[in-house]
Amino acid sequence: MRVGYVGLGNMGGALARRLQLSMPLHVFDLNPAAVDGLVAAGAVACASAREVAARSDIVLTCLQTSRQVRDAVMGEDGIAAGLAAGGIIADQTTGDAFETRALNAELSGRGLHFIDAPVSGGPPGAAAGTIAIMVGAPAELYARVEPVLRAISSNVFHTGDVGTGHVMKVANNLMAAAQRLLTHEVMCLAVKSGVEPAKAVEVIQRSSGRNYTIDVTYPRHILTGDLFQGFTLALMHKDVALANDLAAKAGVPLFLGAQVKEHYQAAINEFGAGGDVNDAVRMFERMAGTRVRPAE
Numbered sequence: 698m699r700v701g702y703v704g705l706g707n708m709g710g711a712l713a714r715r716l717q718l719s720m721p722l723h724v725f726d727l728n729p730a731a732v733d734g735l736v737a738a739g740a741v742a743c744a745s746a747r748e749v750a751a752r753s754d755i756v757l758t759c760l761q762t763s764r765q766v767r768d769a770v771m772g773e774d775g776i777a778a779g780l781a782a783g784g785i786i787a788d789q790t791t792g793d794a795f796e797t798r799a800l801n802a803e804l805s806g807r808g809l810h811f812i813d814a815p816v817s818g819g820p821p822g823a824a825a826g827t828i829a830i831m832v833g834a835p836a837e838l839y840a841r842v843e844p845v846l847r848a849i850s851s852n853v854f855h856t857g858d859v860g861t862g863h864v865m866k867v868a869n870n871l872m873a874a875a876q877r878l879l880t881h882e883v884m885c886l887a888v889k890s891g892v893e894p895a896k897a898v899e900v901i902q903r904s905s906g907r908n909y910t911i912d913v914t915y916p917r918h919i920l921t922g923d924l925f926q927g928f929t930l931a932l933m934h935k936d937v938a939l940a941n942d943l944a945a946k947a948g949v950p951l952f953l954g955a956q957v958k959e960h961y962q963a964a965i966n967e968f969g970a971g972g973d974v975n976d977a978v979r980m981f982e983r984m985a986g987t988r989v990r991p992a993e
Contacts, residue, residue: 699723700845701753703746703769703776704790705731707927709759711823712789712816712849714738716757719848723752746772750779755845756786757814761932763792767800770811782808787842789814789830791870791936794860794943797833801859810838813862814846817869819928826850833862864943871940873909874933875957880910881978884919885985894989895920914975922991924975931970934961 702713705726713735716722722740725748726732736742743749746769750756756776760766766788770776776786786804788797792813801811812834822828830846830853832839839855846853856865883906887897898920901911918924937958944951961977968976982988 698841698845699752699754701725701743701749701756702735702740702759703749703756704759704765705735706759706761707820708816708823709789710734711820712757712759712828713740715823715826715849716845720845723749725749745774745779746770746776747774747779750776750784751781753780754784755842756780756784757789757845758786759789761790762935763788763790763796766790766792767796770800770804777804777807777809780809783810785810785812785838785842787812787814787832787846789816791815791866791932791939792863793939794833794863794867795946797863798860810834812838812842812859814842815862815866816850817866817873818850818852823849827852829854831856831862831865833857833859833864835859863939867936867940867943870933870936871951871954871957874937874961875953876908877910877914877974878957878960878977878981880908880915881981881989882985884915884978884989885981885987888989889985889987918975919978919990922993924978924990925973926975928974929970930961930965930968930972930974930976933974934958934965934970937961 700720701723703725705713710731717740723743724735724740725743725746732742758766797813804811814830814832816828816830818828828850830850832855856862888894898915918926941951941954941958964977964980967980
């Protein structure tokens, strides 16, 4: 199967690099530097998303929003214009399940397939081949794309029909986003009340409050003072907003989820949309009148 990749940013680039370890890859991104990095590792550069599609049986995409995906797929020089009948587009963006289903319905009339295959685990998980991939697709399409996705990671999950991969991804991200905020709040409480930050992390890592933020984010970024993770507050807010929108359409109350969204909006107001997601700890420190990061 001939494979292409469109969208070679922080996440897409990491996924594409992992994929090309196992198979030839045609690639395109609006940023030439991102393309050059993949070409240096053996990929073939294309002049447009349309050209990638013309040389591929399956095209994977990874962009920031479903709106960007629609533009990349349906634009004049987009993927749909170049992909032959029966071709598959597998979207690895953290996207909108409703937009994904709408795109699939539109493309099916042209003999094309659009499925969702978002990921969780970040660039390190992609590089290690351990990232989780959640695939929303009919069973027969899943059987076709599974070998390609397993070239990226052994952790591939068929979540159901089209759209369910994006449902699972935003549900997971809402949980992770909420745990991140609660961890900052609890750490400020412990530190202001007399516990050293490193000791608080050590104890929670061996206790029932254990979570990804305390296991990974605190040792790597908070306790070291190196806050930069490369994921913006705006992207985190977007993911949480998608979960809230999904809940509204499904008739599911999100008492805590709505609060999580507002906390990230407050962090954006304080540090800017381009602020790193870990900047939020500074907001909690300010409100608590304490500091869990090392002194500057």
